[in-house]
Amino acid sequence: MPFSSGKLFALLPTVGTLAAAGGAAALAIQIYRRPVETAVFVSRAALLLAGVREETCDVGNFPIHYYCTGRRGTPIVLIHGIGNSAEIWSSLVLRLSREYLVYAPDLPGFGKTPPAPEGFNIATHVLYLKRFLDSLGYPQVTLVGNSLGGWIATRFAIANPERVNHLYLLNSAGLRREQMNSPYAVDRAAAQLSANHMLGYPRPLPGFILDAIVRVSQMPAYTNFVKGYDIQEELDSVLSQVQVPTTIIWGEQDKIFPITCAYDLHMGIANSELVLLPDVGHLPQLQASAKVAEIISKDHSLWL
Known part of the structure; x- marks a missing residue:
């Protein structure tokens, strides 16, 4: 599984604006020292x-950190x-x-949510997603998952179809590993390659950014999941069990999960819709x- 360097890229367009507003030197030091x-x-x-x-909500004496906002209707839950x-x-x-009611939780082991005692695997993430949704008290939600989040959302929808009124998969993980093209960021060279594969970034990244990618790739939540990847429950054999309306949104420039993955998901999930986004990773x-x-x-x- 790839390290998602999206946080770093999300920051880059903002740097110029903040620097122009003042405190450019202090900002530059902070970015250099702690870019993520x-x-x-x-x-x-x-x-x-x-x-x-x-x-933060408590689910069985376990805290899950999340953001929430919006107005009305069936909640949209975003899984990173x-x-x-x-x-x-x-x-x-x-x-x-x-227009809508939106929730965005931190998965166990990421952000401000601590690691789950059950370990790092798909089944555990699905379990805690269910507990989180139970705590919200809504009978149905719309699930949106990117990468690992799409894998988790799909597994949840298969196990709990009555709880999901629509499933959105954004460059989802979960298909057989041989389709992946994901270098593990063990050093700067691998970190640069990983970033290129993810976003098609055309220029070399600064060394301090590459170092940050390597550091995050060494997080326990990341390394433990990667170690157990071969025994995770892949989706290839169960796609026909997805019974909820599904929209597959795919950035065509993704080199980690090639566009063949999008077609496989679309063919495997009955009545799904496929939307391809050119120039998107x-x-x-x-x-x-x-x-x-x-x-x-x-x-x-x-559904409002």
């Missing part, structure tokens, strides 16, 4: 300044991928919350948030 943390801080600040609530946290959805949250919610929001809103408006 700075990217998360910027995204979190944008959410809170927009009135998004930051909360490996190496990320709820802040990766910040742009999409702000767009969707103008592994993180459509970052690179094409307006288009993703438009796609979700088109369907979700029917």
Whole structure:
């Protein structure tokens, strides 16, 4: 599974604006020393300044951190991928919350949610997603998952079809491993290659950014999941069991999960819709948030 360097890329367009506002030297030092943390801080600040609530719910004496905001209707729940946290959805949250009720939790072991005592595997993530949704008290939700989050959301929808009125898979993981093209970021060279595969970034990244990618790739939640990847429950043999309406949104430039994965998901899930996004990589919610929001809103408006 790839490290999602999306947090770092989410920060880059913001740097110039902040520097122009003043404190450029202090900002540069902070970015250099803690680029991932700075990217998360910027995204979190944008959410809170927009009135998004930051909360923690207790599920069986286990805390799950999440953001929530919005108005009405069936909740939209956003599930992030490996190496990320709820802040990766910040742009999409702000767009969707103008009309809809939106939740974005941190998966166990990521962001502000601690590791689950049961370990790092798909079954555990599905269990805690169910507990989180139970705590919200809604009979049905719309699930949106990117990468690992799509894998988790699909497994949840198979086990609990009555709880999901629509499933959105954004460059989802979960198909057989031989389709993946994902270098493990053990050093700067591998980190650069991983970033290129994810977003098609055309220029070399600074060394301090590459070092940050390597550090995050060494997180226990990441390394333990990767170690157990071969025994995870892959989706190939169970796609026919997905009985909920499903929309597959795929960035065509994703080199981690090639476009063949999108076609396999589409063929395997009956009555699914496939939307391809040109010039978009592994993180459509970052690179094409307006288009993703438009796609979700088109369907979700029917359920208000």
